[in-house]
Amino acid sequence: MELQQMRYVVAVAETSNFTRAAEQCQVVQSALSHQIARLERELGAKLFERTSRRVRLTSAGEAFLPAARQALDAAERARAEVAAAAGEIRGRLAIGAIPTVVAVDLPAELKQFHLRHREVRISLRSGGSEELIERVQQGTLDVAFLGLPLGVRPKGVHGRELARGDLVAIVAPGHPLADREHVDLHQLSDEPFVDFPPRTAARAQTDEAFAAAGARREVAFEVTTVDFMARLIRQGLGVGMLPAAFVPDVPDLPVLRLRDAPARMEHLIWSRFPPSPAAAAFLSGLGISAA
Known part of the structure; x- marks a missing residue:
C-alpha cells in the first residue's frame, strides 16, 4: 500500500470523478485507475462503485477513506517536523x-x-x-x-x-x-x-x-x-x-x-x-x- 494510492483514492472521493481526480493529481487517468485497482486487489475489496453516470464510495471505501486521510496527514506532518528541526516552517x-x-x-x-x-x-x-x-x-x-x-x-x-x-x-x-x-x-x-x-x-x-x-x-x-x-x-x-x-x-x-x-x-x-x-x-x- 502506497501513499500515492491513498492520494488517488482521496481525490476520487472528493471529486466523485476519475477524470477530475486525475487532473487534480496531475497524472493520466489510466495511471490513476490502475493504481486504485491495484490497491483494491491488495485490500480484497472494491472502494468505488462505478457507473456511466457517477462514482461513489462503497461501504469498504467509506471505511478506508478516514484512515487514508490520517495516513496522508501523518506523512505530511512528518515532513513538516523534519523541516522544522532544520529551521524551516x-x-x-x-x-x-x-x-x-x-x-x-x-x-x-x-x-x-x-x-x-x-x-x-x-x-x-x-x-x-x-x-x-x-x-x-x-x-x-x-x-x-x-x-x-x-x-x-x-x-x-x-x-x-x-x-x-x-x-x-x-x-x-x-x-x-x-x-x-x-x-x-x-x-x-x-x-x-x-x-x-x-x-x-x-x-x-x-x-x-x-x-x-x-x-x-x-x-x-x-x-x-x-x-x-x-x-x-x-x-x-x-x-x-x-x-x-x-x-x-x-x-x-x-x-x-x-x-x-x-x-x-x-x-x-x-x-x-x-x-x-x-x-x-x-x-x-x-x-x-x-x-
Whole structure:
C-alpha cells in the first residue's frame, strides 16, 4: 500500500470523478485507475462503485477513506517536523472562522504569516462555530475563530477568549425605528427577523436573549452569510442582529443599540494534541503559546 494510492483514492472521493481526480493529481487517468485497482486487489475489496453516470464510495471505501486521510496527514506532518528541526516552517495550515470575526484582522494576519512562511499552504474555511469546533476536534482544522454566547466554553479543545461585546440591531434605511438611538427587544418582537439557522451559536445568543426578556419573535429568513443577511435587511425584509464591533462593515445600514442586548464572546481554539509547526507558528504570531 502506497501513499500515492491513498492520494488517488482521496481525490476520487472528493471529486466523485476519475477524470477530475486525475487532473487534480496531475497524472493520466489510466495511471490513476490502475493504481486504485491495484490497491483494491491488495485490500480484497472494491472502494468505488462505478457507473456511466457517477462514482461513489462503497461501504469498504467509506471505511478506508478516514484512515487514508490520517495516513496522508501523518506523512505530511512528518515532513513538516523534519523541516522544522532544520529551521524551516512548511506543511499546511487549515483555519476555520465565523463570518463575523472582529477580535483579529484575519486577512492581515494571514498575509503576514504568508510573508514569513511562504512554504506553508494556507486554507480557510468559513462556517458556524459548532461545525468548526467539531473539525478542530477531528483534526481537519488546526485552529478556528468562534463566536459563542457568554458562559459557553468549547469542549475537547484548547482555547482562549479573544474579546466580548454586545450585539446590535440592524435595520433598513427608512425603517420606522431607524432614528432611535436605543430600543429594547420587546420593541423588535413584532418585526420579521433575518438570522442564522437554528442550533447555531450565532442564532442561540439571540434566541436566548429574547427568551430571557420574555419576548417572542419570528425568524422569517434564515441565512448562512452576513452579506446575504445585509442584502435582505437593505430591502426592508427584516431586522438583523450583529456584533457591535462588526457594524462598520455595513456602514449604510442604521444601527440600533439595545438596552437588553445579547452578548457574545470570540474564542480562538486549537487541538488538544501538539500543534503542527505551521499551527504553532501561527499561534505564536498571535502571541499564544500552544505548549
